Each structure stands twice: as C-alpha cells, then as structure tokens.
Amino acid sequence: MIYKSKNFSIDGLNVNKIARKYKTPIYCYSFKKLKENIINFNKNFKNINPLTCFSVKANSNKILLNEIGKLGLGADVVSIGELLKALKSGIKPSKIVFSGVGKTKNEISFAIKKKILLINAESKSEILEIEKIARIQKQQVNVGIRLNPNTDAKTLSQISTGKKENKFGVSEKNFLELTKYIHNSKYMNLKCLSVHIGSQILDTRPYEKMLIVLDKIIKKTDYHFEFIDLGGGMGINYENNNKRLNFKKYSSIVKKFKEKHKTKIIFEPGRSIIGNSGFLITKVIYIKEGHKKDFIILDAAMNDFMRPALYNARHRIIPAIKNKKKSNKTYEFVGPICESTDKFSTLKKFQKLNENDLILICDVGAYGMSLSSNYNTRPKPMEILIKNSKIKIIKKRQNLKDLI
Numbered sequence: 001m002i003y004k005s006k007n008f009s010i011d012g013l014n015v016n017k018i019a020r021k022y023k024t025p026i027y028c029y030s031f032k033k034l035k036e037n038i039i040n041f042n043k044n045f046k047n048i049n050p051l052t053c054f055s056v057k058a059n060s061n062k063i064l065l066n067e068i069g070k071l072g073l074g075a076d077v078v079s080i081g082e083l084l085k086a087l088k089s090g091i092k093p094s095k096i097v098f099s100g101v102g103k104t105k106n107e108i109s110f111a112i113k114k115k116i117l118l119i120n121a122e123s124k125s126e127i128l129e130i131e132k133i134a135r136i137q138k139q140q141v142n143v144g145i146r147l148n149p150n151t152d153a154k155t156l157s158q159i160s161t162g163k164k165e166n167k168f169g170v171s172e173k174n175f176l177e178l179t180k181y182i183h184n185s186k187y188m189n190l191k192c193l194s195v196h197i198g199s200q201i202l203d204t205r206p207y208e209k210m211l212i213v214l215d216k217i218i219k220k221t222d223y224h225f226e227f228i229d230l231g232g233g234m235g236i237n238y239e240n241n242n243k244r245l246n247f248k249k250y251s252s253i254v255k256k257f258k259e260k261h262k263t264k265i266i267f268e269p270g271r272s273i274i275g276n277s278g279f280l281i282t283k284v285i286y287i288k289e290g291h292k293k294d295f296i297i298l299d300a301a302m303n304d305f306m307r308p309a310l311y312n313a314r315h316r317i318i319p320a321i322k323n324k325k326k327s328n329k330t331y332e333f334v335g336p337i338c339e340s341t342d343k344f345s346t347l348k349k350f351q352k353l354n355e356n357d358l359i360l361i362c363d364v365g366a367y368g369m370s371l372s373s374n375y376n377t378r379p380k381p382m383e384i385l386i387k388n389s390k391i392k393i394i395k396k397r398q399n400l401k402d403l404i
Helices: 015-022 031-044 062-070 080-088 105-113 124-137 172-183 205-221 247-261 271-277 307-311
Strands: 002-004 007-010 026-030 051-055 074-077 096-098 118-121 141-146 188-194 227-229 264-267 278-289 293-298 317-319 330-334 343-347 358-362 382-387 390-395
Touching: 007 015, 015 026, 015 278, 015 358, 015 382, 015 390, 026 031, 026 271, 031 062, 031 247, 031 271, 031 382, 062 074, 062 080, 062 271, 062 382, 062 390, 074 080, 080 096, 080 105, 105 118, 105 124, 118 124, 118 188, 118 227, 124 141, 124 172, 124 188, 141 172, 172 188, 172 205, 188 205, 205 247, 227 247, 271 278, 307 343, 317 343
Parallel strands: 026 382, 051 074, 051 264, 074 096, 096 118, 118 141, 141 188, 188 227, 227 264, 293 330
Antiparallel strands: 002 007, 026 278, 278 293, 278 358, 317 358, 330 343, 382 390
C-alpha cells in the first residue's frame, strides 16, 4: 500500500479507479497483507507451535474466513451464527473453539453435534447445561473452563475482560470446584484452561501477570490440561507511532510456560491477523465551515465504522491523492448520521481538501464491517478483496429494497 505518482494504491490498484467503478463507501481488503500477517504470526510463535484460532468476531466475512482457513488457521466463535460461518467457510470442527458467556441451549446442542474441538464454559450454570445436553445426546463433549484471572490488561475499559468486575470467566474458587465436578462427569472431558484478559494490548507485562496466575491455579488443581487457551488481544499499530505488541518477547514468555506444563497453547488473534489489511474508502460530500474548524462531511458514517464512536478509537486518515497544499484550518472528519459522536478524527495541518475528494480510513479490517449496522436506515457498504492484483466482490452493497 503506497503512493504512486501521488495516487494511493492498494496492492498495485489505484484507489480512485476502484472508487469510480464500485462507488463509496467501500471496504477494501488486501490479501497480500492478510497473508503476510499470518506468516509473520506463525514465524514469531513457531517455537510454541500453537493452535491459532482466528477470532471470527473481528471479521466474519465468509470469503475472508475461507482464505484464513486455507492459510492454516482455525476459528474462535461466540455464537451459532459465527460457528455456521466458520463451518461453511471450510474450517474443520477440530479447529473450532466456542467461547462466550451466554451460549443458548440450541447453540450448545449444535456445537456438540458438530463435534468441535472445545466449548469454553464461563459459569457453573453453563457447565450443568452442557452436561444435560450431552447426556440427552449420549455424547461426550470436550470442555474448557474460562478463568477470570483478575488481571488488568492496561487497555480501554470497554475492551478489558480479565478483571474481577468484568462478566467474563469464573473466580479461582469456582474454577477449582468446577474442575473437580467435570473430572467426575461421564459426559464431559475437561481439556482446557481458558483465559482472555482484553483487547488491543500493547505491553507483554499484563500477559506475564496472567501467566503467573495460571501457574498458581494449575498447581492447586493438580490437573494436566491438554490445552491452555490464552485468548487473543494482541495489539496493533493504529496511529503510525510504532506501538505494537512485541510478538518475540511474548513468544519467549509463553514458551517457558508451555514447557513447564507440557500443554498445547491456543491463541485467538483477531485484529493482529486482519486489522491492517482493511481500508474504508469514502468520499467528501460537503465541506462545512465551522467555529475554529471545518467539518469534512463524508459519505461513510458511524453505522459503517463504529470504533471511533464506540471506543474513541483513533485511526489514520489519508488522502487518495496527495497534494502539497496544507489547510490552515483544523479538519473534523464526520459522517451524515444524526449523532454528535458520528465523527472519525480531528486533524490539524491536513492537506487541503475539496468536495468529491476521496480519503481512506486505515486499519479497519478488524471490528469494522462486523460492528456495522443499518442505523438511520442506511444500507451497509460493499466489501471487496484484492488478491493477485484482481478485485473480488466478497459482499454486495445493500440497497434500500433490502431494508424497506
């Protein structure tokens, strides 16, 4: 992804030509970057040989899931919809882990019938429900227990999942009780200790603290877990400031833990696999003069890309065509939705823009389209994949007939 003669190109294809043909707003993914991310992940964690289950919640497009599966990854799912998508995308049941705090009876039953690798349970009530359904189906089911390690991930509070005040996982006391219960069950095989402390983590120290907690509880259970599911949450560089999780350092820490406990590690990465492979191409509809700043009104809105409104997340914004003219005004990039939070970024010294110019919101491959909605009765945008310099429509643009 580079500028060629002032024009931004994604894998050799000119963004302006893409926009003219397919219209805006549009999600555009680079297969080259996606593949590069998976190769880099595998290389950094090679000494661990983990089972890597892509977090489907990050991006559930079936064609992208198919490509991810063909590159060797499994799937981490949190609903029957995600499970169905993973299966229909060709991912083997033996590489699928089902997580989440509120699995329904139908979801549990379906997962057992499909003989997926693991159901990671998050409460005593869920364990009892799994056992009941397994008994009715006369099947044994592989389960894990998700521990809440009360570890601060040092990330946004909205995406912190490992502290005792969060809804995820069970306490140490309940974990020890459930370990004994499952061990004595005829219908459940206790295979996994599961944990997930948060998302967009940029420092290895929270992971180190998490592993210390796991080490202590494994000693207390005196039980050998075939799998230790360490979740995901591995952060990426959103703001072009080179802040990202040090994979090599994290890998060396996990390797020592793995060797000590003689277990198979499961990872559930999402954004570190697909985040920087995606762009949202959008057009400037109007430029509106405001007090001390100009509003750059785009045809993309918070319904198309929710992260800035939901988390105050900051994503790089770049022009499709570079020029040397700098605006002396502050630009606030906003959408047409009737909410004051419908804004993407506020930038100073951006290049001078005109109406109908194209801009790109970067690193939207994860939690972009998967968080989109039809708010204000707006159709969802098209998704395209660039692979080997060819464009493939992987999700058609919705039209009003789909909504009305």
